[in-house]
Amino acid sequence: MTSPAPDPFAPAKLGPLTLRNRVIKAATFEGVTREHVVSDRLIAFHRRVAAGGVGMTTVAYCAVSPEGCGTPNEIVLTRDTVPGLRTIADAVHAEGAAISAQIGHAGAVAAAARIKGVGPSPIFSPLAMKRTRAATLEDIGRITREFADAARIVADGGFDAVEIHLGHGYLVSEFLSPKLNKRTDAYGGSLENRARFAREVARAVRDAVGPNLAVLAKLNMSDGVAGGFWVDESVEVARLLEADGALDAIELTGGSSLENPMYLFRGEAPIHEMAAAFPQPIKGMFKLFGNRFLPSYPFEETYFLPYARQFRAALSMPLVLLGGITRRATIEQAMREGFEFVAMGRTLLREPDLVARMAKDEAGESLCVHCNKCMATIYRGTPSAPPCPLASLATAEERRGSPVGLLAASILPAREGRETERDERQRRRFGHHDFDARARERGRDRAARRVRQHGLRDRERREAEAERREVQRREHERGGLVRVEHGVGQQ
Ligand SMILES: Cc1cc2nc3c(=O)[nH]c(=O)nc-3n(C[C@H](O)[C@H](O)[C@H](O)COP(=O)(O)O)c2cc1C
Numbered sequence: 001m002t003s004p005a006p007d008p009f010a011p012a013k014l015g016p017l018t019l020r021n022r023v024i025k026a027a028t029f030e031g032v033t034r035e036h037v038v039s040d041r042l043i044a045f046h047r048r049v050a051a052g053g054v055g056m057t058t059v060a061y062c063a064v065s066p067e068g069c070g071t072p073n074e075i076v077l078t079r080d081t082v083p084g085l086r087t088i089a090d091a092v093h094a095e096g097a098a099i100s101a102q103i104g105h106a107g108a109v110a111a112a113a114r115i116k117g118v119g120p121s122p123i124f125s126p127l128a129m130k131r132t133r134a135a136t137l138e139d140i141g142r143i144t145r146e147f148a149d150a151a152r153i154v155a156d157g158g159f160d161a162v163e164i165h166l167g168h169g170y171l172v173s174e175f176l177s178p179k180l181n182k183r184t185d186a187y188g189g190s191l192e193n194r195a196r197f198a199r200e201v202a203r204a205v206r207d208a209v210g211p212n213l214a215v216l217a218k219l220n221m222s223d224g225v226a227g228g229f230w231v232d233e234s235v236e237v238a239r240l241l242e243a244d245g246a247l248d249a250i251e252l253t254g255g256s257s258l259e260n261p262m263y264l265f266r267g268e269a270p271i272h273e274m275a276a277a278f279p280q281p282i283k284g285m286f287k288l289f290g291n292r293f294l295p296s297y298p299f300e301e302t303y304f305l306p307y308a309r310q311f312r313a314a315l316s317m318p319l320v321l322l323g324g325i326t327r328r329a330t331i332e333q334a335m336r337e338g339f340e341f342v343a344m345g346r347t348l349l350r351e352p353d354l355v356a357r358m359a360k361d362e363a364g365e366s367l368c369v370h371c372n373k374c375m376a377t378i379y380r381g382t383p384s385a386p387p388c389p390l391a392s393l394a395t396a397e398e399r400r401g402s403p404v405g406l407l408a409a410s411i412l413p414a415r416e417g418r419e420t421e422r423d424e425r426q427r428r429r430f431g432h433h434d435f436d437a438r439a440r441e442r443g444r445d446r447a448a449r450r451v452r453q454h455g456l457r458d459r460e461r462r463e464a465e466a467e468r469r470e471v472q473r474r475e476h477e478r479g480g481l482v483r484v485e486h487g488v489g490q491q
């Protein structure tokens with residue numbers, strides 16, 4: 001007889017830790033650390049998330065060195081950061097949650113921070129409009145040591161866990177990618193060689209922090225890029241990491257900040273908000289070519305679950321399911337499917353106290369509409385309250401029946417109409433090959449949102465579903481995601 005699924009809101013072991021529940025706040029880069037050390041706004045933000053009931057919160061992207069920064073305003077883990085780390089750890093602990101730090105090296109993405117990007121092989125970085133350089137063997141050894149030093153600093157800061165970034169097109173995931181890694185030495189070629197750097201980093205971090213800190217890795221299941229790192233290879237890498245025994249859990253993600261950012265998020269591409277976050281000439285580039293930089297994908301609840309199931313089937317170590325978890329029922333489903341934890345990002349930006357609310361409400365679901373407008377806060381900075389730019393708008397319930405509600409209900413559809421007209425103009429101007437699919441996706445997203453907010457009729461649900469299938473069919477035809485999507489279909 002199989003044992004019942006664990007209660008997601010009851011305490012659970014994560015390596016040496018006991019978390020008060022199984023919900024982890026995923027790293028969502030806060031952009032409030034211009035001095036490269038913990039700031040008051042960062043503390044306020046994580047205190048709020050901790051008070052909202054998560055088991056553990058994750059301080060987003062902390063660079064292991066200045067060269068590893070993906071944006072110019074990140075924490076760089078040096079001895080100078082330890083006092084600030086202690087303060088934020090104390091604040092989070094006082095609210096009953098554990099705290100983790102995500103550590104990473106941005107590789108070619110670092111070129112966007114006006115640093116000469118380093119990667120497994122030289123590539124042209126569209127973020128910096130210049131070429132990156134290939135890491136030497138000395139670089140690889142040095143960066144591995146920097147990961148270990150950074151993890152030691154996190155431990156000295158009183159943190160409970162460290163999360164190694166092995167995804168999203170940052171340095172270690174660039175080594176995993178057969179598209180970006182063209183090396184002919186021991187770090188390129190075969191999958192075992194491409195995985196060598198990830199395994200060495202994981203081992204170095206574990207050796208640095210010892211057995212008292214939990215060590216997690218955020219691993220790409222798929223880069224979402226033709227010719228990139230795919231699920232089948234990623235499962236093998238996860239098997240190697242499991243056999244090495246350096247990690248307490250793997251958090252499963254996908255996409256690439258370098259090559260395909262919206263694959264990470266799904267939902268609408270926030271072209272206007274991203275354009276507004278940058279000075280000229282990048283602003284103008286976003287306005288003109290944003291649809292090409294940020295091709296969007298339809299949002300679905302637990303959009304990574306079909307891929308993650310393949311990892312669950314292949315591994316016995318704890319896994320963290322991430323991506324589009326917006327309902328209590330979904331968290332319970334993840335537990336039933338054998339995932340030990342879930343990680344949530346945008347839903348907790350929208351409502352930092354969502355976990356506490358879900359724990360009380362069996363039908364609990366998020367108010368986040370996956371519009372991705374919060375992506376721009378990476379560059380603009382996340383306010384401590386409210387973190388979601390839409391949170392100050394009235395909720396669907398509040399909108400109904402109030403004068404503000406009537407106004408909002410009349411404004412929002414008009415805004416959507418204007419966006420559709422804008423797309424139409426862009427299509428006429430640039431003839432974007434992908435326009436029809438994305439317009440349908442956007443229509444589907446809107447329909448799903450309306451269904452969520454206003455409970456539309458079954459016929460409209462069916463139409464939205466038909467649109468979704470059409471988008472998938474076109475994806476298959478286009479070739480980009482064919483292998484993964486076939487896998488999904490067979491689940
Ligand atoms: C504003 C914002 C910033 C993010 N910053 C990071 C980051 O620093 N590191 C990272 O690994 N993922 C980052 N992410 C991605 C999230 O961790 C997560 O993978 C993604 O949002 C999907 O989860 P969700 O559907 O629960 O939001 C960010 C997401 C958002 C919305």
Ligand code: SF4
Nearest residue numbers: 368369371372374388
């Ligand atoms: S509703 Fe808020 S948290 Fe959700 S995606 Fe939009 S901006 Fe981000």
